[in-house]
Amino acid sequence: MTRRTVRIAMNGVTGRMGYRQHLVRSLLALRESGGLDLGGGDTLWPEPVLVGRRPDALRAIAERHGLAHWTTDLDALLAAGGEDAVDIYFDAQITSARPDAVRRAIAAGKHVYVEKPTAPDLAGALELARLAETAGVCHGVVQDKLFLPGLRKLKRLIDGGFFGRILSVRGEFGYWVFEGDWQAAQRPSWNYRTADGGGIAVDMFPHWEYVLHDLFGGVTSVYAQTATHLPDRWDERGAPYTATADDAAYAVFQLRGGAVAQINSSWAVRVMRDELVEFQVDGVQGSAVAGLRRCRAQHRAATPRPVWNPDLPTGEPFREQWQEIPDNQEFDNGFKAQWELFLRHVALGGPYPWDLRAGARGVQLAELGLRSSREGRRIAVPELAP
Structure with a gap:
């Protein structure tokens, strides 16, 4: 048996997502299980090198997890050779800082794996894709929603032909993010500043693009309405500020193949559903509702016959009339699952569909959604330029 070490520069691990999902629940979890089994007796051992601007925070994380390597000098790390060289550059910084760092990593010949959106605008996202190619x-590009247990069970239904012709997709995502005055906000203040790359359309439309693209077919047009429902917020220091970015986006997407998707995204909605995100898919032969973990279905033959009568209470136990889709397998953390696939891609080669060009599609959809909201009209989604 041989163990191969892959050194990964991890930029942005002092943030919640970078630390919890990518470092702790992905790469450190891989190390705790003995590394990534590549087959044939080979194991890939991830060696994180923490990168950031705050030395105290980096040092604290490294000491907490017994990691030997961290730095605030990204250029020196990218230029290092020999045993100090890194193989992969990972970026989970704020969106506005990402393109410059990724360009430098590509110029240094490093493989790159990044959070989304990959850039603040489509031109920047396409530039990164072309440079890497x-x-x-x-x-x-991280496309974690595809690896959620609920959506993987939904994909199983699609692949098995359960729906027949798919007619529509309805998505509801969001929760109430406190303003920050009397209760601390659950999201960083930059999310609500346009200049810093904030806004729910920029944040969530890239997710909806790859979910729709991979499960139901590419988006051919978008009609969106964004809103800043809560303009007055308080930052991490308790100082008031005016939100300049949208905190809600209501969109209709036409999909290749004829289905229509309607997805509401909001940080100003109180949850009255089973999970923070749910998708209802309706087809000729059946329907399903999928969330983060659960997926329930109703076949055509088991569909009840409701009758509208506002004068009487509804007697149908609608929620009880859906069948739970079993796990049938153990579902690992979605971020870890995609990390494993990307590390295999680096180590063994072969096709990898979720690349920087796929990430550019997400940036494009966000850009067109914001434009649709400004102009008040439906906008076609063109094919990306080579």
Whole structure:
């Protein structure tokens, strides 16, 4: 048996997502299980090198988890050779800081794996994709929702032909993010500043693009309405500020193949559903509702016959009339599952569909959604330029 070490520069691990999902629940979890089994007796051992601007925070994380390597000098790390060289650059910084760092990593010949959105605008996202393609490095974008247990069970239904012709997709995502005055906000204040790359359309439309693209077919047009429902917020220091970015987006997407998707995204909605995100898919032969973990279905033959009568209470136990889709397998953390696929791609080669060009599609959809809201009209989604 041989163990191969892959050194990964992790930029942005002092943030909640970078630390919890990518470092702790993905790469450190892989190390705790003995590394990534590549087959044939080979194991890939991830060696994180923490990168950021705050030395005290980096040092604290490294000491907490017994990691030997951290730095505040990204350029020196990218230029290092020999045993100090890194193989992969990972970026979970705020969106506005990402393109410059990724460009430098590609120029240094590093494979790149990044959070989304990959850039603040489509031109920047396409530039990164072209640079990586020209450099011949492996490149990937985090598309974690595809690996959620609920959506994986939904994909199983789609692949098994359960729905027949799919007619529509209805998505509801969101929760109440406190303003920050009398209760601390659950999201960072930059999320509500346009200049810093904030806004729920920029944040969530890239997710909806890959979910729709991979499960139901690419988006061919978008009609969206965004809103800033809560303009007055308080930042991490308790100082008031005016939100300049949208905190809600209501969108209709036409999909290739004829289905229509309607997805509401909001940080100003109180939850009256079973999970923070749910998708209802209706087809000729059946329907399903999928969330983060659960998926329930109703076949055509088991569909009840409701009758509208506002004068009498509804007697149908609608929620009880859906069948739970079993797990039938153990579902790992979605971020870890995609990390494993990307690491295999780097180590063994082969196709990898969730690359920087796929990430650019998400940025494009967010850009067109914001434009649709400004102009008050439906906008076609063109194919990306080569």
